[in-house]
Amino acid sequence: MASEPATVRRILHIASWYPSEVHGTLGNFVERHVQAISTLNGGEVWFAAAVPAGEVVPANTVCDHGTYTERIFYFRARKPIVWQVSRALLRAAEEATPFDLIHLHVAYPAGRAARTLARRWNVPLVLTEHWTAYHAEQRNSVPSWRRWAMRATGHAASVICPVSEDLASSMRAFGITGTFNVVPNVVNTKLFHPSASPFQGSTFNALHISSLRDDQKNISGLLRASRKALDRCDALRISIIGDGDPQPHRAYAQSLGLDERVEIAGEIPLVEVAERMRAADALVLFSRYENFPCVIPEAWASGIPVLSTDVGGIREHLTPERGALVASEDENALTNALCTWAKEGAPSNASDLRNHAEAVFSMAAVARAYTEVYTEAVTRQTAAQ
Template sequence: MKILFLSSWFPNKLEPTNGNFVQRHAEAVATLQDVEILHTIGDFDQKETYIFDDKVINGIRTLIIYYKNSKNPIQNFVRRMKAYKMGFAKLQKPDLVHANVLHNNMLFAVYLKSKYGIPFVVTEHWTALRKINQHQTSSAIKFIANYIGNRASALLPVSNDLKVSLENLGIKKPMKVIPNVVDTQLFEPNHSQSEVFTFVHISNLIPRKNADKILNVAIKLLKEGYQLKLKIGGDGETKTLREIVKKEGFENQIEVFDTLTSPEVSEKLKTSDCFILFSNDENQPCVIAESFASGIKVISTNVGGISEFFPSDFGILVDEPNEILLENAMRKLLNEKEITNKTEIADYAEKTFSKKAIAEQFTAVYEKILN
């Protein structure tokens, strides 16, 4: 089958990690199907109206069209749709479109269905559409999500929490939960035991990730005499974290790092004992699945769809991003003497999140629609 991936978010020169979970889904599907990717994004700094970036990335033809951004949202929308049309003309005609994120960009999938009769499915990741957040999300966004969703052949949210939320928006189409994917050949356990129990946090370090709270708790435990290490960082602002570590004098116990490549993320995870995610809000974070694939435990806030893919003995879920709850969870793991069964954790990830598992689930949906 020829499958065209369209996405509202996708890694590009302006935002190198944005929507990388969509890219991973496409790469999984490409193990079984003939996949191409089309993405458009506005750039305020470019002189030309359109720039075509057409290349093969990880074996998949990926066409990203940059259009000249303006302060006029209507002009931007018109340019974006024109960019999609020009890009589509350069690619093979697909049997099915796999759209991602119910943003107005995906009106192009509706256009392709009406003009050429090409069916489309939508994978949804967007926290703005979670039921708990819908009161803060604009009526226009919700209207467009409903309009596109009810013209799709199927909706494929990454968590049941999001599935219930899409139903709450009034989307009546068939839905199936298919989670994010992990490259289980890259993310795998390191079976040696670390000398000092090591926690790790990797994110984009935006405020809702609460990296500062994780750092505060680690410093408190170190001051109490606990033997631990913390590795913390990602593609966000790390200056403040570094200053706090230096001021408190824990440079030997706490490592702060900047943006990592995927192999570097894998190395950080497999050489740690526990990943910490302490967000106010999430859907189904790839990094928890990557941690399980690396055979390590996880402490996480119990938000979004996290608990749906979190066996009870693989870590600790806390009810809210409260430092006392995190401190109790970290203490519990530090005081535990049992050896983590890395193979059991990694096997669960292989069955649940591997490219093979995800590609087979998507393919079954495509076949049902096309047959």
């Protein structure tokens, strides 16, 4: 299994979302957190993956990543999922040596097992949260029993680490009290970096990367704004890429007369995402709601600015030196901003963007931040005993 220096803490990462054979990109930001944290701490990551009906249930997997071990447990999806997730994780714990700390990534559905193991082993529980369900516009759609479970997990945590201040505020409004310490998403700044030889061409290439979920990412609104912008700006080029289904968006683009003017593509490997970032002049997002998506610091690490809607925690980092904000649903504002950037260039400095990404979102920066969180969690646990 993974080698661990004797002086580091053994962390058990329990993930509610994580990439697996069921969904290859689900919770990939959780995986990146684990990778960063494990540069300074040892341990394992466990994920219980529900397999939908009609799909073959894969065998459980164990993978040694050098600094941590990854264990994925597969089961046939049946309701209530939370009980099956808990059963799989608690069964795994029967054969495990107790860890120094449990780090739960997203409160539901793995929170019940994380709370149980933290009590059983008498170790601190740290919660990292990414979920937009805490925000006012979404929390009423969460069943009352799930809200109770999410609050119970939040209250059991020694330290709560939302990925943005905006999410921390929403979690407090949701009814969760405790010690909050914001730690952002992490970016592999070795993979995402500026081009060694920037190309100054006559076109302005705007890139969109997302899940392609229209209810959140508002691809249809982006396409309508793109139609107006392309009519005004001959130099503008737009690419929309994501790990969702691109076909409905291609059909809508065709209805707008954009099928030959806007590239719309499905999932591509992360290495290719980084290449596309380096070839782009800007990242464009038109989301209705967010916390702080990973693609924003990935763009900055690549030396390009970001044009985004002013939602969630995006404004906490997206200052005028790093891009521009428009109101959610304001298609005219997005059109005007795209045209201005295409004609005049985006007001940003690639080196400054890169330096900010390195200082705040790099693996080293996030690893240091979580090591401090773990020290605080252990201190609080010791003082409470």
